[in-house]
Amino acid sequence: MKNNFSNDKQQVPPSGGFRGAFALLLAGGIGSRFWPVSTEEFPKQFHDLLGAGQTLLQKTFSRINKIIPAENILILTNSRYKSLVLEQLPQLSENQLVLEPAMRNTAPCILLSALKIQKQNPDALMLIAPSDHWIEDETAFRKNIETAFENCQNNDALMTLGIQPTFPNTGYGYIEYDKNTLSEIKKVKQFREKPDYETAKTFLSQGNFLWNAGIFIWSVKSITSAFRSYLPNMYELFEKGIPLLNTPGEESFIENNYAAAENISIDYGILEKASNVFTLPAVFDWNDLGTWGSLYEKLPKDEQKNAVVRAKTLLIDSHNNIIQTETGKKVVVCDLSDYIIVDHQNTLLIFPKKREQDIKQVSTVIK
């Protein structure tokens, strides 16, 4: 069946022993705090921000592909990025793309993908992950995913990977888990929205709070069942399209129905309501690469603690800068420290790291 993103081979992943393990990589964001590199036309996940020779999407795909066969990896993105995705991941067939015709947050696209996968394999397991995060230790990552898959194969559980917080970050949501759980997999008490600084400090001191990194694991059975319970209208809307999924009729069904779905996140729509939510504390080092400053943290530094991507630099009395250009650009900086210096195509940005949150706003003014 040509229009089918799956085939027999996928049902036996190369390792791990999980029949029907699938992944959905979220690649529809804009990343406007990474302006001027990241733009609506060419967002963050499609760039080689680390100067690693691979874009963030390619790196993420390659990491996931060590656990899940390529044919079982779906990419969720906006219709306008279809050709970018296929260019960067030429091994994909078009059927592995889930193209949102409208921005509707995470719940609708997760349900749609789960239904597509379920139609292929009612026993499938599903990993959902952002395409633009930094994860260094791939073995540790794989270990976490396999633990979660095993749990979701045997239990009706909705799982997240939680990141051990290293400082009271006010930019992330937190997962509060039950202190009394002795096992590695923790029962989630509640999801907590981005806290203020004082609240974040109390979270850290309590010891049972993790950062919500947007990495989810469940069986298609458990997640579709949760949608039926907590977002029944959305379930009904998409349920009537099941006969068309993975067929040539899928595209027009999505086109005609997707925008009618509620604009709601999976966290808010499902996870905060369900009682079978669990978290597994991550054992790998993670960074959301949310800002130039967080990218700076993960890049190698010179003796003056400057992080340089691709530029040829002469840095005089200058420290703690992040400097990113296209290949081979010469950059001379004197008497400047703690700045973000980015030269990308027709735009130059010189911005203090401590005001990096303002870059998002700049990007809208400049457009």
Add this chain to the structure above:
Amino acid sequence: MKNNFSNDKQQVPPSGGFRGAFALLLAGGIGSRFWPVSTEEFPKQFHDLLGAGQTLLQKTFSRINKIIPAENILILTNSRYKSLVLEQLPQLSENQLVLEPAMRNTAPCILLSALKIQKQNPDALMLIAPSDHWIEDETAFRKNIETAFENCQNNDALMTLGIQPTFPNTGYGYIEYDKNTLSEIKKVKQFREKPDYETAKTFLSQGNFLWNAGIFIWSVKSITSAFRSYLPNMYELFEKGIPLLNTPGEESFIENNYAAAENISIDYGILEKASNVFTLPAVFDWNDLGTWGSLYEKLPKDEQKNAVVRAKTLLIDSHNNIIQTETGKKVVVCDLSDYIIVDHQNTLLIFPKKREQDIKQVSTVIK
């Protein structure tokens, strides 16, 4: 005579009434303090540093051409810049170029040019001027030049235009004139080399010191006579080539003899020795555009005193910067003041104005 840079028309300049007024524009420098825009391959005078739609050479040529016919304007430059000059001043014939085969400071090229002109017109007057300075009031400039021409037509005088100093600049040579001269044209007492700051302050307080801007006026008769007296070896070297000047044999004569000339400036070789040296205080506003900072002084500013050439800027809490890019580049700067920001081709420079003198050294390191 094809190989002749002159013709009958030139003998009657369009105005001013000076028979045989010629100019020699000096366009052989490197301007390495304007790196990365100015380079050995493409020096300062060939750039539109002001964003005025004309290069400095073109602006200078156009200013001089209001006083002296185009055919009487010679350009002194290095052989390697021949095609650059002809591209920027397509109205020139090749015979108007004096191409130095070797760097020999100002005396040799001035003598050579004077002999070429003298062979054309023994009564010619001659203006010598740098090609890369800024002069705003062209009418005032013209008035000064005409006063000097008139004096040199009637007297055996070697003249300079002196610039009224506005601050104790230690980067220029000074002209000390005789306080007792009542006329507009002052007798020069002596040339003074670049002073230290305290000396420069006493110069200014004395009131009879002018900046030496390298603008000279004399008759070919007076200057060749001075060379005969004060640099007789150089005169003899070039004298034997007079029959070849302005003929096809000129090029090989220069090629074979120029390097043998003494490496000496006109100031040191002639003007500091001659007794018939006079100066006319300039009535126009002048700037040598010697550094990014001096260019900054002459550019229009925004409300935050930023001077922007060609860039499209968004400047947040940033003051007193000079920002120069190629056409249409977008530049966003936040929390940065008193900097030189230059993006040129494959190079980006971010340098504090107060350390602008170090840019010359950077240019040699980067090469």
